[in-house]
Amino acid sequence: MKVTRRYSFSASHRLHSAQLSDEQNREIFGKCNNPFGHGHNYILEVTVRGAVAPDTGIVVNLQSLDQVVRDQVLTRYDHRNLNSDVPAFATVPPTTENLTTEIRNGLRANWPPAFPPLERIRIYETDRNIFEESVS
Amino acid sequence: MKVTRRYSFSASHRLHSAQLSDEQNREIFGKCNNPFGHGHNYILEVTVRGAVAPDTGIVVNLQSLDQVVRDQVLTRYDHRNLNSDVPAFATVPPTTENLTTEIRNGLRANWPPAFPPLERIRIYETDRNIFEESVS
Amino acid sequence: MKVTRRYSFSASHRLHSAQLSDEQNREIFGKCNNPFGHGHNYILEVTVRGAVAPDTGIVVNLQSLDQVVRDQVLTRYDHRNLNSDVPAFATVPPTTENLTTEIRNGLRANWPPAFPPLERIRIYETDRNIFEESVS
Amino acid sequence: MKVTRRYSFSASHRLHSAQLSDEQNREIFGKCNNPFGHGHNYILEVTVRGAVAPDTGIVVNLQSLDQVVRDQVLTRYDHRNLNSDVPAFATVPPTTENLTTEIRNGLRANWPPAFPPLERIRIYETDRNIFEESVS
Amino acid sequence: MKVTRRYSFSASHRLHSAQLSDEQNREIFGKCNNPFGHGHNYILEVTVRGAVAPDTGIVVNLQSLDQVVRDQVLTRYDHRNLNSDVPAFATVPPTTENLTTEIRNGLRANWPPAFPPLERIRIYETDRNIFEESVS
Amino acid sequence: MKVTRRYSFSASHRLHSAQLSDEQNREIFGKCNNPFGHGHNYILEVTVRGAVAPDTGIVVNLQSLDQVVRDQVLTRYDHRNLNSDVPAFATVPPTTENLTTEIRNGLRANWPPAFPPLERIRIYETDRNIFEESVS
DSSP states (O other), X not given: OXXXXXXXXXXXXXXXXXXXXXXXXXXXXXXXXXXXXXXXXXXXXXXXXXXXXXXXXXXXXXHHHHHHHIIIIIHHHTTEEHHHHOGGGGTSOOOHHHHHHHHHHHXXXXXXXXXXXXXXXXXXXXXXXXXXXXXX | OEEEEXXXXXXXXXXXXXXXXXXXXXXXXXGGGOTTOEEEEEEEEEEEEOOOOTTTOOSSOHHHHHHHHIIIIIHHHXXXXXXXXXXXXXXXXXXXXXXXXXXXXXXXXTOOTTSOOEEEEEEESSSSEEEEEEOO | OEEEEXXXXXXXXXXXXXXXXXXXXXXXXXXXXXTTOEEEEEXXXXXXXXXXXXXXXXXXXXXXXXXXXXXXXIHHHTTEEHHHHOGGGGTSOOOHHHHHHHHHHHHHHTOOTTSOOEEEEEEESSSSEEEEEEOO | OEEEEEEEEEEEEXXXXXXXXXXXXXXXXXXXXXTTOEXXXXXXXXXXXXXXXXXXXXXXXXXXXXXXXXXXXXXHHTTEEHHHHOGGGGTSOOOHHHHHHHHHHHHHHTOOTTSOOEEEEEEESXXXXXXXXXXX | OEEEEEEEEEEEEOOOOTTSOHHHHXXXXXXXXXXXXXXXXXXXXXXXXXXXXXXTOXXXXXXXXXXXXXXXXXXXXXXXEHHHHOGGGGTSOOOHHHHHHHHHHHHHHTOOTTSOOEEEEEEESSSSEEEEEEOO | OEEEEEEEEEEEEOOOOTTSOHHHHHHHHGGGGOTTOEEEEEEEEEEEEOOOXXXXXXXXXXXXXXXXXXXXXXXXXXXXXXXXXXXGGGTSOOOHHHHHHHHHHHHHHTOOTTSOOEEEEEEESSSSEEEEEEOO
């Protein structure tokens, strides 16, 4: 069974790659390259996959999951500027693709051994743009 | 092609396992263990998978699917107390994990032979908690 | 300016009036009168109306508002059975109309004097049923 | 990584199959067979699957994707009558199953070689009816 | 107290006014003037305003309200072509403004005397276009 | 009749008032005062109120309304940093209260004389925080 829990956080970013010229940055990122940045209400879905325990009838304790997500995601990204506040985005552009990978890596590296496996994370940047990465 | 149809029903439950002590129940289920229960507007998604019939252009007749879901799910769970009204939850706690399995089993056991296969069911307990089980 | 903040809570209830016969209860409340009750994910909107303070640029501090709503609403109703856990519903049926009035009265009686006036509360019982009461 | 982008368009259709009798059409399609048709606000999700480019941090340029979807989908279906305005539906009924296949075929046949592969399309006919087809 | 209930129906229309030239129609209505029409999933909100009855705790019986809306709205507009199926739109264009007025008039003229007053109707043509008319 | 149209834009901001000490800023704005800011997907609703024109059946031409909102709102705020990119927020904090007033003032000052009156604007900062101001 797959169990998914949704979280939300608000952050700002500017899409700009140090590996590209200013002109290329403007061409590729358009208004997302505006110099002072912009922001989003991101929605994060974390999915775990496991068996239902016969005595409790649950796959994972959601309070415990919340604690992991709070430590690894919300305290790091919520009400933050991704470019300035998150070390990983000092060198790579804080696209939602890279944010998805960064969150996936952070959760995977700190996943409690007692938990059922992390299956997938999905981030809604806006109602229209959705990014998803499996964990394997 | 996968065709998914959404249904909704309102029910109440109390999470409590007879296999656990009162203290364990409170620790694991938290406020969901409150003695008189609480409730949710559940959303159910039923997904079938099949070929599109050349003459009708459909995979499954949704009126027929509605009839099956009405008989197997809505009349049993809508505006009910899962603990008191559903025999299966006399012995196992009515977590949404177990509810998902129970609904999946009920649909699978009563699935019309003429229907394309039932692929998956998904239940939204709240906007934030989503449970999904494949049928195979 | 009107500022509205949304909250959610999950509760169960059975619609049954001690002033009506069993037959009348079944006729008026239908499946909402089922003996063991059912439940909902309620959404509560609290609206205040006031001027924007020139120094802070805000109408009301939302953290302070959250504290009031937590004390007066969420700790009393969230993950509760309205009939059994809420004294007010020992004598009147816990319809969402009466719940709206009860919450309005509780907020009004405990409204901090420093706050801008409470303007209105609105409750979504489901996506389809919405109840709203002004405060005056 | 999977990247999904949502689009919307409004169209009308009448479900009627030339391969069926009038009575069969009414029986199978019900009110969807009403002679003058009806309509929907369709939501289309287009999913691509690919690697994140190290320099840009993106999987696909969404402005470029928008251009393809505009040419192949929106200019053909938005504010149109599927039966009368879309040649493909002169011979097959414009069910959302067939619409899904038609859009998938149009995107696949005109998919820019430089793009990461088209993975899946999904169409919401209403909030309750969802159709999904993989591309392979 | 205001009680609002939501309904949905799917219909098609073509915006075209017999009082305007073809060129004016195209200029004013744009793609909504396309000759074969298009359609929407309309959402209708019906709001009544009244006192809460002390014995039942309700403002209006929603099953009774549903019956009125079914007779006056859903059977007339759901899965219909507004231009061809609704007599009122033989002479005025079926804009959602006119549809709102038409539904308001139909409800008002057939409003059960025992009901609390009809306060307002609101129609969502799409997620972005909302029309509202008070009843007085 | 009231006609409402929804728009969306993404922007970043930092809540900080030059009239308050750093400690007061942190106390009042909490994490919204984080030094590098954060952001939101704002939703804007613009409501006009007017009579339905008998020949066209509309209250206001939505394409014309879109043009005004594009000029006065979207080009100024979308994908911008409110603190750095919007002159008005050089001196007052870019709370959503002040943003609402700023947008209202901009629309009111540039409202086409031929338009029906602007009635109200509403901004959703997140799904939970909603700000509304009448125009009179």
